[in-house]
Amino acid sequence: MEQNIGAGDPDGRAVASNRTVEAVVAALLFLFGAVFAYTSYKLGFRWAIEGPQSGFFPFYVSLIICAASAMILFHALRDRGPRGAAAFVERGQLRQVLHVLLPAGVFVLGIQLIGIYVASVLYIVVFMRWLGKYSWLKSSLLAVAIIVAFFFMFEVWFQVPLYKGLWDLTSWTGY
Amino acid sequence: MADLAYLFHGFAVAVTPFNLGLMLLGIVLGVIIGVLPGLGAANGIAILLPLTFTMPPTSAIIMLSCIYWGALFGGAIASILFNIPGEPWSVATTFDGYPLAQQGRAGEALTASFTSSFVGAFVAIVMITFLAPVIARFALEFGPPEYFAVYLLTFCSFVGMGKGSPAKILVSMMIGFALSAIGIDIVTGGLRLTFGFESLMKGFDFLIAVIGLFGIGEILLSMEEGLAFSGATARINPKIVLETWKKLPRYWMTFIRSTIIGCWMGITPGGATPASFMSYGAAKKFSKDGDKFGTGVLEGVVAPETAAHAAGTSALLPMITLGIPGSPTAAVLLGGLLIWGLQPGPLLFAEKPDFVWGLIASMYLGNVVGLIVVLSLVPVFAAILRIPFSIIAPVIVVICAIGAYTVNNSMHDIWFMLGFGVIGYLFKKLDYPLAPLVLALVLGNNAEDSFRQSMLMSQGSLSILWSNWLVGSISTLAMIMLFWPLIARVKKALRPAKAEKFPEEQPVD
Numbered sequence: 001m002e003q004n005i006g007a008g009d010p011d012g013r014a015v016a017s018n019r020t021v022e023a024v025v026a027a028l029l030f031l032f033g034a035v036f037a038y039t040s041y042k043l044g045f046r047w048a049i050e051g052p053q054s055g056f057f058p059f060y061v062s063l064i065i066c067a068a069s070a071m072i073l074f075h076a077l078r079d080r081g082p083r084g085a086a087a088f089v090e091r092g093q094l095r096q097v098l099h100v101l102l103p104a105g106v107f108v109l110g111i112q113l114i115g116i117y118v119a120s121v122l123y124i125v126v127f128m129r130w131l132g133k134y135s136w137l138k139s140s141l142l143a144v145a146i147i148v149a150f151f152f153m154f155e156v157w158f159q160v161p162l163y164k165g166l167w168d169l170t171s172w173t174g175y
Numbered sequence: 176m177a178d179l180a181y182l183f184h185g186f187a188v189a190v191t192p193f194n195l196g197l198m199l200l201g202i203v204l205g206v207i208i209g210v211l212p213g214l215g216a217a218n219g220i221a222i223l224l225p226l227t228f229t230m231p232p233t234s235a236i237i238m239l240s241c242i243y244w245g246a247l248f249g250g251a252i253a254s255i256l257f258n259i260p261g262e263p264w265s266v267a268t269t270f271d272g273y274p275l276a277q278q279g280r281a282g283e284a285l286t287a288s289f290t291s292s293f294v295g296a297f298v299a300i301v302m303i304t305f306l307a308p309v310i311a312r313f314a315l316e317f318g319p320p321e322y323f324a325v326y327l328l329t330f331c332s333f334v335g336m337g338k339g340s341p342a343k344i345l346v347s348m349m350i351g352f353a354l355s356a357i358g359i360d361i362v363t364g365g366l367r368l369t370f371g372f373e374s375l376m377k378g379f380d381f382l383i384a385v386i387g388l389f390g391i392g393e394i395l396l397s398m399e400e401g402l403a404f405s406g407a408t409a410r411i412n413p414k415i416v417l418e419t420w421k422k423l424p425r426y427w428m429t430f431i432r433s434t435i436i437g438c439w440m441g442i443t444p445g446g447a448t449p450a451s452f453m454s455y456g457a458a459k460k461f462s463k464d465g466d467k468f469g470t471g472v473l474e475g476v477v478a479p480e481t482a483a484h485a486a487g488t489s490a491l492l493p494m495i496t497l498g499i500p501g502s503p504t505a506a507v508l509l510g511g512l513l514i515w516g517l518q519p520g521p522l523l524f525a526e527k528p529d530f531v532w533g534l535i536a537s538m539y540l541g542n543v544v545g546l547i548v549v550l551s552l553v554p555v556f557a558a559i560l561r562i563p564f565s566i567i568a569p570v571i572v573v574i575c576a577i578g579a580y581t582v583n584n585s586m587h588d589i590w591f592m593l594g595f596g597v598i599g600y601l602f603k604k605l606d607y608p609l610a611p612l613v614l615a616l617v618l619g620n621n622a623e624d625s626f627r628q629s630m631l632m633s634q635g636s637l638s639i640l641w642s643n644w645l646v647g648s649i650s651t652l653a654m655i656m657l658f659w660p661l662i663a664r665v666k667k668a669l670r671p672a673k674a675e676k677f678p679e680e681q682p683v684d
Contacts, residue, residue: 132565
């Protein structure tokens, strides 16, 4: 990854350095391990008459997570090398990633509400229109064609019913 | 020789019009999956798994394993023509494959790559044919301590043979174990670690993790690059194929070396990706054209492709004989076996010979069919890569969501998939390996079970892991693997270090 900090192009500016993200992720992992260790501890991590208790295995697993992530955190904080200072993600890159991630989140929420088929059509249309700059007509035709093909494949041929959502908008199909 | 009779029986099982049709379908789907960035063998098979629930298990495994072979072939097309590796194990193929394509020798490079893939896979299948029954018979004697020792060896090998930071390998693996512990405790039957969430009662399905980590995570990564593909055109005709085949025998030594590296890395959970890099490095070192590597030599395509296929194929050996997969893709296939009610492991050979030998026979056939399909259809597959990413990306996300839903018919799983996608993106960027996480998630319950049973047998003493020569030597080997990074550091301190050659070399598969 090239270092672009201070470059004139605003898209090339780093949002965070490798070192920062590394440290934050390691800290989160440590937290994850600690919560697990505590829960397993409550569950019983010792030996009972019938052998190791429920929490025995997860307890030691989470201790290893804590120890290893503490090590990563320590290294990240001490890291002064060029790789640590380099950009984890540049602004332009992050924008691209969020362009996919946020709609994907809305898409999943959409599945929950209006089902996989309708949500997928809308998702593909919006994605093509917004990021691909295709015309509404082209996007809609393609999206509907793809999803109708999926509908036949899953509901009709393989008889695997997919999620229709809280408000079932495809009930008129009879599937 | 009784095994050969079984093999012929297996061919009889595999060669039905229905199964041959599925084989062809599997290969074509596999190549498409392999060509597309964002869809890989592991998540592709995970997504298609639910569609096979209604098929007979033998037909289902034939189709799914053919998707795997197809994906192994397909990765090379994107690497050579577009310089974008469709699969992690074809990164090394780009080093010489793309320069060859730029010189207008794409046909040659593709033929060489497909042929060497075929050779690598073929040797690995022959090895599986002869070794699998032996290992299975041997493993019939295994008790819980032996099994736990083998699990230990599998996971310690990640630490010993992985390229990245040992701490990251450990964290990734332990997260897999921790997630697998969520839900019902199989020994006591009680709930644990659900934090009061009803949706966590069933635990995390590893198929969801695979789809999220490898599918959504990969899409996010590809998006960052702001994809605009431009590639060389491929023309393959019988003349080019025959001419290339005439040249290939002179690389016999590279073939042998790469196959050995591949088989070894496949059986131990090294995986296809490190195998391809190791093999490329070795070929460069030993070849007399070593300094021309990287400018477009055929040998530089032969070496990584042979090793990647040999590794990808031999990863199935520990999966069918011991129930321990050598790669995430093998883990997904293992998950399939469990869903069809087949317990992989030594008993499978005794109880379901039709299934096992049908699968092995289909590996031979699948690779022959695969070679023919890819050689004849390269332009079609290359055309897929010319579809703009803004169409492909949303469709892949939709396919991932559908795949995640169909695993358990659960809406929660789609949310989990999205979460795993973000984790996959972060982990890949920070060089946390994903394979240990997936394998630990798959094997977590079995590993814990065998550990607890062993501990019951020994009244809580770890000495049971050294109670006889067999379990003792496996456990000792595991310990050497676990502490290998430390041992290597001591060795390095005694001897001057050599420079790191491939910075991309990470055990992602």
